[in-house]
Amino acid sequence: MYRKVNILRQIIFYCVMVTITLLSTINLSNSSLTQEEIQEKINFFRPAIQKMIANDIDSNFIYSIFSHPDINFNEKYIKINVTGYLKKTDYSDFYNEKSVRESLEFMEDNAEKLAECEQKYKIPKEVITAIIWIESKHGNYLGDNNILSVYLSTAMADLDEYIELNKQLLRKDFQGNEQELAELDKKIESRAVKKAKWAVNELKCLSKIQNTGMMDIFKLSGSWAGAFGLTQFLPSSYLRCAVDGNNDNIIDLYNVDDAICSVANYLKMAGWSNSPEDKRKAIHSYNNSNDYVNAVLTLTDKLSTH
Secondary structure (H helix, E strand, O other), X not given: OHXXXXXXHHHHHHHHHHHHHHHHHHOHXXXXXXXXXXXXXXXXXXXXXXXXXXXXXXXXXXXXXXXXXXXXXOHHHHHHHHHXXXXXXXXXXXXXXHHHHHHHHHHHHOHHXXXXXXXXXXXXXXXXXXXXXXXXXXXXOOOOEEHHHXXXXXXXXXXXXXXXXXXXXXXXXOOOOHHHHHHHHHHHHHHHXXXXXXXXXXXXXXXXXXXXXXXXHHHOEEOOOOXXXXXXXXXXXXXXXXXXXXXXXXXXXXXXXXXXXXXXXXHHHOOOOOOHHHHHHXXXXXXXXXXXXXXXXXXXXXXXXX
């Protein structure tokens, strides 16, 4: 039975690959790349394409990725998304005097929308303001990484050559014993598999966002982790939690009203309540870091005292 299923998958993959190749020939006039350049990208990303096909991502979407000149492989995304957890982030600059001053100005400029969200979502304006500051400095730092390139590259993270690349990278500064090194190797292997799977899921979410017509995802830029907008949402978070905050029938996380309401909705959906434990859990779901949670709450407290 397993052999039959495997053969069926191979047939499906072959058929989709043929479709993608045909699309690259038929729609060549829509791309600045040559047929040879597109085919070279398709061949290189074949392992990622297999995963995308297995996750029922539309072949037209897959083709459109590889025909776009700005979407390319970069191994830095594999390195940082797999090994970045080892580097501790210093959040102290996010609740200093300048951060408080800038955040108070943001609260004043957006007082009406913040008050509306406090009423509707029961999320304090200080918390919303603090998160948007830490995520993007209220839209002044959005990141310039091509989002599709981030996820397409990271989808290749579980290939042996890139797992070995990350292992060798960590060995340069490693100071532990052999047992600790072996444990680190296992961690890198498991994270590589996890991150590759995660990236493919986010690619699928991007295809769904593209179908909504809300934004052109091929021009979408953001962080090395694939987050975008003032809120620095992942594509999956956008689909799940982003809302239209200014009633223009478009959900645009680069619009401050949409961003404010989307953060409030995210925290509400994450279980925010008056309980200190629930508050921490909700913020922790936004960013899986205790230091991040502490930074948000510290800035929140400082804003609340003004």
